[in-house]
Amino acid sequence: MKRIMTRSLVLWFVTFAFLAGTVYLGVMTVWHHSEWVQQPFNGHMASANGLGRAGKIYDRNDLVLAYSENDERYYCDGQSTREALLHVLGDESLNISTGIQSRYRTSLSGYNFILGAGIPDSLRPNNDLKLTVDADACRAAYEAMYGKKGACVVYNYQTGAVLCDISTPSYDPADPPEITEENESEYDGVYLDNVVSSTFTPGSTFKIITAAAAIENIPDIYDQTFTCYGSLDVEGNPITCEYAHGTQTFSEAFAHSCNCAFAEIALQVGADKMKETAEQLGFNNDSFSMSEIPIVTSHYDATGAGDNYLAWSGIGQYEDLANPMLMAMISSAVANSGTAAAPYIVEDDGNLINKLNITVNKSRDVEMLSADTASKVKELMKGSAESYAWRGVSLSGLDFCAKTGTAEVGEDKEPTAWFVGFIDDDAYPYAFAAVVVEGGYGIDAASPVVAAAISELVDK
Ligand SMILES: [Zn+2]
Numbered sequence: 001m002k003r004i005m006t007r008s009l010v011l012w013f014v015t016f017a018f019l020a021g022t023v024y025l026g027v028m029t030v031w032h033h034s035e036w037v038q039q040p041f042n043g044h045m046a047s048a049n050g051l052g053r054a055g056k057i058y059d060r061n062d063l064v065l066a067y068s069e070n071d072e073r074y075y076c077d078g079q080s081t082r083e084a085l086l087h088v089l090g091d092e093s094l095n096i097s098t099g100i101q102s103r104y105r106t107s108l109s110g111y112n113f114i115l116g117a118g119i120p121d122s123l124r125p126n127n128d129l130k131l132t133v134d135a136d137a138c139r140a141a142y143e144a145m146y147g148k149k150g151a152c153v154v155y156n157y158q159t160g161a162v163l164c165d166i167s168t169p170s171y172d173p174a175d176p177p178e179i180t181e182e183n184e185s186e187y188d189g190v191y192l193d194n195v196v197s198s199t200f201t202p203g204s205t206f207k208i209i210t211a212a213a214a215i216e217n218i219p220d221i222y223d224q225t226f227t228c229y230g231s232l233d234v235e236g237n238p239i240t241c242e243y244a245h246g247t248q249t250f251s252e253a254f255a256h257s258c259n260c261a262f263a264e265i266a267l268q269v270g271a272d273k274m275k276e277t278a279e280q281l282g283f284n285n286d287s288f289s290m291s292e293i294p295i296v297t298s299h300y301d302a303t304g305a306g307d308n309y310l311a312w313s314g315i316g317q318y319e320d321l322a323n324p325m326l327m328a329m330i331s332s333a334v335a336n337s338g339t340a341a342a343p344y345i346v347e348d349d350g351n352l353i354n355k356l357n358i359t360v361n362k363s364r365d366v367e368m369l370s371a372d373t374a375s376k377v378k379e380l381m382k383g384s385a386e387s388y389a390w391r392g393v394s395l396s397g398l399d400f401c402a403k404t405g406t407a408e409v410g411e412d413k414e415p416t417a418w419f420v421g422f423i424d425d426d427a428y429p430y431a432f433a434a435v436v437v438e439g440g441y442g443i444d445a446a447s448p449v450v451a452a453a454i455s456e457l458v459d460k
Pocket of ligand 1: 241
């Protein structure tokens with residue numbers, strides 16, 4: 001009797017272990033299938049680092065940006081266009097992890113969880129991808145960087161479609177360079193798409209956030225005046241303007257980009273409320289993405305830092321770090337009654353399963369501001385844009401709202417130049433952010449990059 005009992009227990013144990021193993025294998029297969037299928041020992045996928053039989057990638061105008069033939073990967077004509085699109089597409093090295101060819105390699109290779117990878121070409125599901133970007137706008141913005149390091153993004157603030165996404169430095173994916181110790185400084189950060197993966201000192205573009213914080217937290221902000229003598233002493237440390245702006249209203253101080261006034265405003269708002277508004281506008285938040293591509297976290301926090309640092313933080317210095325895509329999203333919220341359109345870059349990935357799951361390509365829009373605050377910030381940005389227009393900035397003659405930034409990053413370095421804002425026109429609902437590292441003045445270095453992209457988009 002005892003022996004039967006033992007045998008029965010062993011049998012039960014073996015059965016349970018078998019079932020548990022089966023469930024485990026099933027779960028792991030669902031979880032890791034796309035990773036496993038890309039392993040080098042899988043002959044079906046191995047050529048050109050998994051891209052040898054990958055589908056075509058189109059831009060929004062159906063221009064073929066990348067395609068495969070005879071187990072090789074090819075790119076579109078025009079070296080400048082290829083370099084402009086390097087970070088959006090990635091290349092066979094897969095070093096650019098946010099590139100479409102890295103991120104969507106499984107969809108591109110035609111692999112499907114149900115149908116697998118080894119099925120004949122004629123029976124394969126469509127494995128092409130259509131992107132939202134405009135290759136001409138990307139090329140124009142890339143050329144307007146004149147070899148400087150930086151980024152430019154333009155996206156539709158109503159739909160979230162990303163039209164231009166360029167990052168520099170870059171290289172030609174059709175002829176990748178060998179990066180050695182001698183030339184590595186030239187290619188510093190080349191594998192990062194600065195639009196989604198980098199942060200920069202925002203300088204005066206951060207006054208958009210400080211202004212929103214003032215509107216929401218200082219009831220009489222529009223009744224106050226701020227007198228700028230060219231320098232403001234905060235705890236024995238001067239905050240300076242290029243020249244004395246004199247006595248100004250809040251709106252005038254924004255249009256003048258007066259550091260002394262905005263240092264005072266940040267002090268009035270206080271570190272906690274400044275942080276609260278910055279977080280409402282997406283700072284310190286790691287949950288944003290562009291399609292499935294994560295957007296790096298932007299940072300703002302001056303709590304416990306003392307008044308001098310709080311004052312500097314309100315004018316976009318101190319430890320403030322802003323990501324270009326987030327700055328475009330904040331502009332989108334200002335344009336869109338407070339709601340930022342979630343950016344996406346993959347229009348159609350040809351995958352039936354993804355089609356059924358519509359959230360895969362588009363995350364949720366982000367409510368950043370009340371409609372009232374958004375419309376007030378919009379008026380401020382319109383005021384500053386009028387002064388830029390007067391100084392020769394034109395975005396194809398369209399009405400726009402914007403803020404420049406000239407961020408100090410060290411005594412022996414030229415400032416980081418920024419231009420952030422949106423076109424105020426329903427026919428061209430484009431929000432933008434451009435950053436040029438060591439570019440000098442935002443209005444001179446960064447606005448032409450945006451203007452070049454917009455001009456291609458408007459001409460179509
Ligand atoms: Zn001033």
